[in-house]
């Protein structure tokens with residue numbers, strides 16, 4: 001069975017060690033591997049993962065150019081990078097159009113690391129440009145282990161408001177729509193016109209609740225993801241397989257749903 005991991009991270013070789021160390025310094029969590037593309041490919045080979053979606057995050061306004069160039073370099077049949085723009089990047093909408101023109105399928109955003117509430121009007125030009133170009137957004141959802149537990153900048157409610165205002169916006173909500181905000185996920189996102197991705201959620205929720213959420217949303221709108229190098233791909237895949245979905249549904253969640261959005 002083919003498998004797509006919709007949520008991974010990696011950094012250019014020259015800064016990977018430093019980037020991982022500084023991220024680890026700010027959160028009570030350790031990476032399971034060096035965050036390089038070579039290490040990611042090794043992990044994919046041993047876990048039996050065919051394709052990984054690699055999420056880049058522009059944490060400063062001037063980073064989209066360098067990120068886009070690097071994404072172009074590491075793109076392959078097995079690695080699908082998502083470039084990123086920052087809310088304060090001059091002509092952020094222009095950058096979105098350039099990302100589309102260069103053939104990338106979507107962009108990645110993170111309300112905490114990029115310091116914006118998901119429904120901030122500053123984001124409107126980006127959301128509008130993503131809608132127009134037909135790209136998708138993968139966005140961090142819910143709490144983040146590196147930020148205070150009351151930080152609600154990526155709350156399901158804010159995301160639902162964005163979708164209401166931009167009904168053509170294709171949105172992939174990581175962490176099943178809102179890590180540690182599960183009641184809000186049920187209230188605002190389940191069954192809605194968004195995709196959910198499973199990373200960091202299956203062990204947190206336990207098998208029964210994970211399955212309930214996936215079924216309530218609709219298994220045709222759910223992708224498998226791990227957040228590697230913050231979780232092991234082989235373990236997360238084993239966790240997913242324990243949920244007991246039948247072959248047809250597993251094939252959809254592990255591959256077909258994501259392949260369709262990625263145009264594979």
Ligand SMILES: [Zn+2]
Nearest residue numbers: 007009055227
């Ligand atoms: Zn992530």
